[in-house]
Amino acid sequence: MKLILREDVNKLGDAGDMVEVRAGYGRNYLIPQGKAMMATEGALKQLERMKEKAERRAELTIEAAQDMAERLETTSVTISVSVGEDERIHGSVTNQDVADALDERDITIDKRKISLDQDIKTLGEYTATINLVGEIKPQIKVWVVKQ
Template identity: 85%
Template sequence: MKLILREDVDKLGESGDIVEVRAGYGRNYLIPQGKAMMATDGALKQVERMKEQAERRAELTVERAQDMAERLETTSVTIPVEVGEDERIHGSVTTQDIADALAERDIEIDKRKITLDQEIKTLGEYTATISLISEIKAQIKVWVVKE
């Protein structure tokens, strides 16, 4: 029995794959669970169109991420903080603080995508890495100054 997988199935294939399975497995498990559909001519054409659309969306996403990375590489943020003795910060500067500073410049970045090379507990210049998509990352300069 030839089926088209609608979602990833362990030890069988990924979503969109065309697989050959035993009739009972397909008819009694995969199709009723919504994990697969019959591989008819119309369904095969539909899957091909969906794959093409997904590839185009992925290309656009990569292009947008590269544009954003170029924009971020030229960006630095200044975060004013309260300091005590010895120029030490009360608390520390977090990824949320950096995300808020970027938002003031109309750059929306999720704080979970920002990683710091080290904890920011004193005044100075630091580097933060922003993961846009898996292979595209950007580094920004973070200036921590006295309020």
């Protein structure tokens, strides 16, 4: 039985692939779960249209990410923290703190996309990398200062 996968199926294929499976597996699991559809002429044409739309959306996403990357490259954030003896921070500065500081500058970035190059436990200048889309990973300066 020939099917077109609508979504990634483990050990079978990726979304958009045409696969050959046993009739029972396709009829009783893949099709009812919405993971695949029969490979008819109409379905193949629909698949081509869906791929074209996905490519156009991906191009727009990459363009927006490049614009955001240019904006982020020129941005630095300052985070003020309370310190104890020897200028050591109580706790540490996290990616959530960096996301909050960016949000104050009207730049909304999910904290899971921010990675700090090292643990921030003292005052100083650090670098954070933002994972936007694919290989677009701008870096921002993070200044940690005394409150």
